[in-house]
Amino acid sequence: MTLTADQQRAAAKDAYASYLAECPSRQVLDIIGAKWATLVLLPLAEGPKRHSQLRARIAGASQKMLTETLRLLERDGLVAREVKQVFPAHVEYSLTPLGESLMPILWHMKDWAEVNMAEVEAHRRAAAD
Amino acid sequence: MTLTADQQRAAAKDAYASYLAECPSRQVLDIIGAKWATLVLLPLAEGPKRHSQLRARIAGASQKMLTETLRLLERDGLVAREVKQVFPAHVEYSLTPLGESLMPILWHMKDWAEVNMAEVEAHRRAAAD
Numbered sequence: 001m002t003l004t005a006d007q008q009r010a011a012a013k014d015a016y017a018s019y020l021a022e023c024p025s026r027q028v029l030d031i032i033g034a035k036w037a038t039l040v041l042l043p044l045a046e047g048p049k050r051h052s053q054l055r056a057r058i059a060g061a062s063q064k065m066l067t068e069t070l071r072l073l074e075r076d077g078l079v080a081r082e083v084k085q086v087f088p089a090h091v092e093y094s095l096t097p098l099g100e101s102l103m104p105i106l107w108h109m110k111d112w113a114e115v116n117m118a119e120v121e122a123h124r125r126a127a128a129d
Numbered sequence: 130m131t132l133t134a135d136q137q138r139a140a141a142k143d144a145y146a147s148y149l150a151e152c153p154s155r156q157v158l159d160i161i162g163a164k165w166a167t168l169v170l171l172p173l174a175e176g177p178k179r180h181s182q183l184r185a186r187i188a189g190a191s192q193k194m195l196t197e198t199l200r201l202l203e204r205d206g207l208v209a210r211e212v213k214q215v216f217p218a219h220v221e222y223s224l225t226p227l228g229e230s231l232m233p234i235l236w237h238m239k240d241w242a243e244v245n246m247a248e249v250e251a252h253r254r255a256a257a258d
Contacts, residue, residue, distance in 0.1 A: 008191060024242030025167050025235050031249070033162040038154050062137060077252030098248055105237050106154045112234060113153030119227055120160070123206030 028105065031076060036061060036069040038106060041095070044079065045103050048094035078102060157234065160205060165190060165198040167235060170224070173208065174232050177223035207231060 032038055036058070043049055043057045055066055070093060073079035078099035082092050095103070161167055165187070172178055172186045184195055199222055202208035207228035211221050224232070 014189065023167065024246065025161075025171075025238040027242050027246050027249075028238040029158070029162050029167070032154075033158050038152065038158070042154075075253055075256040076249050078249075098245060098252075101245060102241065105234070105241055108234050108237055109154040109157040112231065113156050116227060116230060117153065117156055120156075120205050120207075123227075124204055127204040 028102075031078070032102065032106065034069070034072060036065055037073065040066070040069050040073060041078070041099065041103065041106065044093060044095045044099070045106075048082075048092045050090055050092055054093065073099070157231075160207070161231065161235065163198070163201060165194055166202065169195070169198050169202060170207070170228065170232065170235065173222060173224045173228070174235075177211075177221045179219055179221055183222065202228070 032041070039058045039061070040054060043054060049057075051063075051066065051070075054070075055061060055063065058066065061069075070079060070081070074081055077096055080094050080096050082094070084090050084092050161170070168187045168190070169183060172183060178186075180192075180195065180199075183199075184190060184192065187195065190198075199208060199210070203210055206225055209223050209225050211223070213219050213221050
């Protein structure tokens with residue numbers, strides 16, 4: 001049986017979708033690989049923060065982008081949003097225990113990068129020559 | 130100073146580019162987060178494989194997609210390509226020591242997912258209600 005190019009593309013797309021749905025490491029990559037996700041998780045690992053405090057830490061993040069990222073992390077149960085009933089009332093974001101349990105993976109990646117990225121870069125330069 | 134919407138977008142793009150360049154965990158995410166990358170790394174962690182053996186393990190991967198992924202991993206020094214001078218001569222792909230050093234991060238993500246993805250899914254369902 002020969003598939004047309006369109007059929008091949010559709011089959012590849014289906015296969016990739018089922019891989020995404022089933023592969024455990026891919027599921028984690030989808031969470032922490034989302035644009036800005038690590039940038040939000042890393043400051044929250046230091047302690048609860050207001051929206052304005054997070055923005056100040058993340059150069060160039062628009063209000064909209066930050067709000068969207070926080071909603072996604074909240075939806076996944078990694079970040080909790082709490083209205084602080086003090087004066088002035090304000091909203092604070094913090095890592096949930098589930099979010100905290102994800103952090104060692106980020107530290108693990110950070111450690112690997114610090115040890116090994118120079119070697120990766122050297123390979124990239126050699127390949128570009 | 131008030132930025133126009135275009136200027137804001139440009140600033141956000143610049144900031145994201147410099148974050149990508151500097152953040153160690155992001156650099157690792159860019160390597161293992163590439164489409165199909167984990168699918169290629171996981172079978173190679175079991176031992177060297179030919180192109181056809183890899184294809185057989187990755188349902189739906191086109192020849193082109195697999196070739197591109199292998200080239201990217203080769204460029205980064207994670208995968209080695211070796212021409213085996215036996216009869217019939219063939220090409221074999223294997224993890225380099227650098228590639229092997231990356232695998233514990235993938236196992237770590239896999240373990241986290243197996244323990245925690247049910248809770249993430251439960252949060253997603255609750256958020257969708």
